Amino acid sequence: MKANPGGSIDPQNVVGRDRLIEQIWNTLEGQSVILTAERRIGKTSVIKKMQAEPRAGSHPVFQDLESVHSPEEFALLVYEKVQNFLGLWKRVANSAQRFLQEHRIEAAGVALEAHGTRHWKGFLERSIEDLTNARGQQQLVFFWDEFPYMLDNIWQREGAKSVGELLDTLRALRQSHPSFRMVLTGSIGLHHILARLKADGYRNAPFNDMLKIEVPPLDLVDAQQLAQRLIEGEQLVCPDMGRATAAIAFLVDGFPYYIHHIVRELKNRRSVVDPDKVLAIIEHFTQDASDPWNLTHYRDRIGDYYPNPEDATAVRLILDTVASHAGPLELSQLMAELQSQTSVLGSRDRVLQLLRMLELDHYITHHGDRSYDFRFSLIERWWRHDRDLSP
Ligand SMILES: Nc1ncnc2c1ncn2[C@@H]1O[C@H](COP(=O)(O)OP(=O)(O)O)[C@@H](O)[C@H]1O
Numbered sequence: 001m002k003a004n005p006g007g008s009i010d011p012q013n014v015v016g017r018d019r020l021i022e023q024i025w026n027t028l029e030g031q032s033v034i035l036t037a038e039r040r041i042g043k044t045s046v047i048k049k050m051q052a053e054p055r056a057g058s059h060p061v062f063q064d065l066e067s068v069h070s071p072e073e074f075a076l077l078v079y080e081k082v083q084n085f086l087g088l089w090k091r092v093a094n095s096a097q098r099f100l101q102e103h104r105i106e107a108a109g110v111a112l113e114a115h116g117t118r119h120w121k122g123f124l125e126r127s128i129e130d131l132t133n134a135r136g137q138q139q140l141v142f143f144w145d146e147f148p149y150m151l152d153n154i155w156q157r158e159g160a161k162s163v164g165e166l167l168d169t170l171r172a173l174r175q176s177h178p179s180f181r182m183v184l185t186g187s188i189g190l191h192h193i194l195a196r197l198k199a200d201g202y203r204n205a206p207f208n209d210m211l212k213i214e215v216p217p218l219d220l221v222d223a224q225q226l227a228q229r230l231i232e233g234e235q236l237v238c239p240d241m242g243r244a245t246a247a248i249a250f251l252v253d254g255f256p257y258y259i260h261h262i263v264r265e266l267k268n269r270r271s272v273v274d275p276d277k278v279l280a281i282i283e284h285f286t287q288d289a290s291d292p293w294n295l296t297h298y299r300d301r302i303g304d305y306y307p308n309p310e311d312a313t314a315v316r317l318i319l320d321t322v323a324s325h326a327g328p329l330e331l332s333q334l335m336a337e338l339q340s341q342t343s344v345l346g347s348r349d350r351v352l353q354l355l356r357m358l359e360l361d362h363y364i365t366h367h368g369d370r371s372y373d374f375r376f377s378l379i380e381r382w383w384r385h386d387r388d389l390s391p
């Protein structure tokens, strides 16, 4: 197995996800799923593996929605998949095709609009109807990667109303077609889209029938296994495999993307693999201005996630304060330090609200005693450097 940070990896090279995948399949027997996770933690790898190795009776289809900019485009993508799938069953029903005829829409590929009326909703409904009427032995499951990206694109082009309508339509379809299944995932947190919709007056709970499942980092045993397979695959010299892989797994908190990066760099340096070399690489890359590990993303996305400049400033302050502490920080202590620095933060309520969002963003985590810490020590290390803080 070769180091391939960020590349698409073979399903058999996806390490340590078997239990999670089992849990997702089990859940899909009863309901649809939202996979939440930090960017680059391995969501796409998980769903691609599920697609390549489906459970008996399931027919997974993977669709990357990043480049979809309208509900029409989305409805057409779904329609095409359904048509392909129905092909397998010799096209049992074709209500969606009749829909196109009824509305004199010539063929898929054109805008789903006739006489100034948009038809994506009816068309999507008919497609799902066809799908669930087919009732073969196999169940089609949509894996919609970068779903929130699509929502964001639609928002930019058409505004909040279309986004709310699409979410409501999908929820209604899940209600009226109990066998219709989807797995939603993506690198923008859906909680941000929902918060923006709420601020815009949207009152629904479009995901409350779905189960959220978090894709966590690898546990330490699996992270060590990944490190070992990469070290062996790259034929690196490693005098003490146990110590070296433990150091890698521990220093990146089981984050597989950075494990690939570290092994790639060890190879580039033609370095013997030992814990000191690993630490030196981490120190180098968390300080490298050209940022080959894409860590500046953790700075840049704050402005997108928290468009209100006051919120963004408050978030940076909270992260600075947590990062400046070597260990976890209790809420009362956090509040005291924040207040001594500035008045922008305001009330305890506001701080708590931002802390909750920052947890959903995977910047921070809280312990049982309500003390707060960075979720990933590697990100904390980088944040400290980027913000010129000392621990
Ligand atoms: N389970 C895994 N085993 C091995 N490598 C992984 C695993 N998960 C992720 N990776 C590595 O991390 C990179 C990012 O994973 P990806 O699935 O694209 O993350 P996400 O979709 O969450 O952004 C992959 O290109 C691969 O190098």
Ligand SMILES: [Mg+2]
Residues within 6 Å of the ligand: 043, 044, 045, 145
């Ligand atoms: Mg992905």
